[in-house]
Amino acid sequence: MxxxxxxxxxxxxxxxxxxxxxxxxxxxxxxxxxxxxxxxxxxxxxxxxxxxxxxxxxxxxxxxxxxxxxxxxxxxxxxxxxxxxxxxxxxxxxxxxxxxxxxxxxxxxNGGAELNINYSYAASPFGNILVASTPKGICHMAFAEQEHTALTDLTNRFQNAAFKQLLDPLQQNALYLFTHDWSKLSQIKLHLKGTDFQLKVWETLLKIPMGELTSYGTIADQITRPNASRAVGTAIGSNPVAFLIPCHRVIQSGGAPGGYMWGLTRKSAIIGWEAAKLNKAG
Structure with missing residues (x-):
C-alpha cells in the first residue's frame, strides 16, 4: 500500500x-x-x-x-x-x-411470521443440497453436509416463518439446472433479500455464462464501482443461493480461486464440471 x-x-x-x-x-x-x-x-x-x-x-x-x-x-x-x-x-x-x-x-x-417457506433436500453432483422457496421464488439454496445444520441455518435466516418440508415446482425447476440445458429451462424465480449493492452484484453474477470465469475487479467494473473489489467480494460471500447465483465463477485476477462459502474443493469441482459439459456440448 x-x-x-x-x-x-x-x-x-x-x-x-x-x-x-x-x-x-x-x-x-x-x-x-x-x-x-x-x-x-x-x-x-x-x-x-x-x-x-x-x-x-x-x-x-x-x-x-x-x-x-x-x-x-x-x-x-x-x-x-x-x-x-x-x-x-x-x-x-x-x-x-x-x-x-x-x-x-x-x-x-414479526420475524417473518407471515412467510411460508417450503424446503427439501436433494442430491447434486457436488453433494447434498437444501433448497427452500416462498410463493415468490427460491429464497435459499445451500450445499448441506449435515441436514440438521443446514436446516438450522435456514430457520435462523427466516426466524418465525412457517416451514414445511415439501418439494414444490419452484424447487424442482431450480434443481433441473444440474441435469438439463439452462437454455431450455423455464425462468427460475428468485425471492431474495439484500441491500441495493448486494442485489446489484448478485444480478451481475447471473449474467456470467456457464463455463466462463470472471474476476472480482471485473464485477466491480460492470456495476460501475471500479474501486470496490473488496465490497464486491463481501457481497459475493453473502450470496444466499448456491450455484443458481454462480458466485463460483468469480476468481481472483491473478487466477487464484479466491474464497467460496461452500469450500474451495467444491468450487474447483463445479468449475471443472461446467467446463466439461461445455466441451461435450461443443
Missing part, C-alpha cells in the same frame, strides 16, 4: 468511526467530511471507492442495524426504534427498511 493509500485508508477509517459514534445525530456529508479534513465532493468520492457505498448509504445501514436491535425487544414499538436510531419518524424507518432489508419494520419485528 502506498503512502497516499495509507492516508486515504486512515481517513475513511476515521470517518467510519465517526459515523458509528454519532449516527443517532444523523450527521450530514459536510459535517463528516470536515472531521477528516476533506471537501464534501472529494470525501464522497473517496468514501464510495473504499467502502463500496456512499457515506449517506453507510449511515442508513448503521441506523437500520441499530433499529433492528431495538425491534428485537418485544415491548419496543416502531416509534421507539425510529426515535432511538435518530430518524425523523416511523415513515423514515419504514422507507429505510424497504430499501435496505426488503421488508417493512413490522415484518422484521
Amino acid at each position: 502506498t503512502t497516499s493509500e495509507q492516508i486515504n485508508y486512515s481517513r475513511i477509517a476515521e470517518a467510519i468511526d465517526y459515523i458509528r459514534a454519532n449516527f443517532r445525530a444523523q450527521p450530514g456529508l459536510e459535517e463528516i467530511a470536515e472531521k477528516v479534513n476533506l471537501s464534501p465532493f472529494h470525501f464522497q468520492r473517496l468514501f464510495t471507492d473504499w467502502a463500496g457505498v456512499s457515506p449517506k448509504k453507510f449511515l442508513q445501514y448503521i441506523s437500520v442495524e441499530y433499529a433492528k436491535g431495538i425491534l428485537k425487544d418485544k415491548q419496543a414499538t416502531l416509534f421507539d426504534a425510529a426515535y432511538q436510531a435518530g430518524l425523523s419518524g416511523t415513515g423514515r424507518l419504514h422507507d429505510l427498511f424497504i430499501q435496505i432489508e426488503g421488508m417493512t419494520p413490522g415484518e422484521y419485528k
Whole structure:
C-alpha cells in the first residue's frame, strides 16, 4: 500500500468511526467530511471507492442495524426504534427498511411470521443440497453436509416463518439446472433479500455464462464501482443461493480461486464440471 493509500485508508477509517459514534445525530456529508479534513465532493468520492457505498448509504445501514436491535425487544414499538436510531419518524424507518432489508419494520419485528417457506433436500453432483422457496421464488439454496445444520441455518435466516418440508415446482425447476440445458429451462424465480449493492452484484453474477470465469475487479467494473473489489467480494460471500447465483465463477485476477462459502474443493469441482459439459456440448 502506498503512502497516499495509507492516508486515504486512515481517513475513511476515521470517518467510519465517526459515523458509528454519532449516527443517532444523523450527521450530514459536510459535517463528516470536515472531521477528516476533506471537501464534501472529494470525501464522497473517496468514501464510495473504499467502502463500496456512499457515506449517506453507510449511515442508513448503521441506523437500520441499530433499529433492528431495538425491534428485537418485544415491548419496543416502531416509534421507539425510529426515535432511538435518530430518524425523523416511523415513515423514515419504514422507507429505510424497504430499501435496505426488503421488508417493512413490522415484518422484521414479526420475524417473518407471515412467510411460508417450503424446503427439501436433494442430491447434486457436488453433494447434498437444501433448497427452500416462498410463493415468490427460491429464497435459499445451500450445499448441506449435515441436514440438521443446514436446516438450522435456514430457520435462523427466516426466524418465525412457517416451514414445511415439501418439494414444490419452484424447487424442482431450480434443481433441473444440474441435469438439463439452462437454455431450455423455464425462468427460475428468485425471492431474495439484500441491500441495493448486494442485489446489484448478485444480478451481475447471473449474467456470467456457464463455463466462463470472471474476476472480482471485473464485477466491480460492470456495476460501475471500479474501486470496490473488496465490497464486491463481501457481497459475493453473502450470496444466499448456491450455484443458481454462480458466485463460483468469480476468481481472483491473478487466477487464484479466491474464497467460496461452500469450500474451495467444491468450487474447483463445479468449475471443472461446467467446463466439461461445455466441451461435450461443443
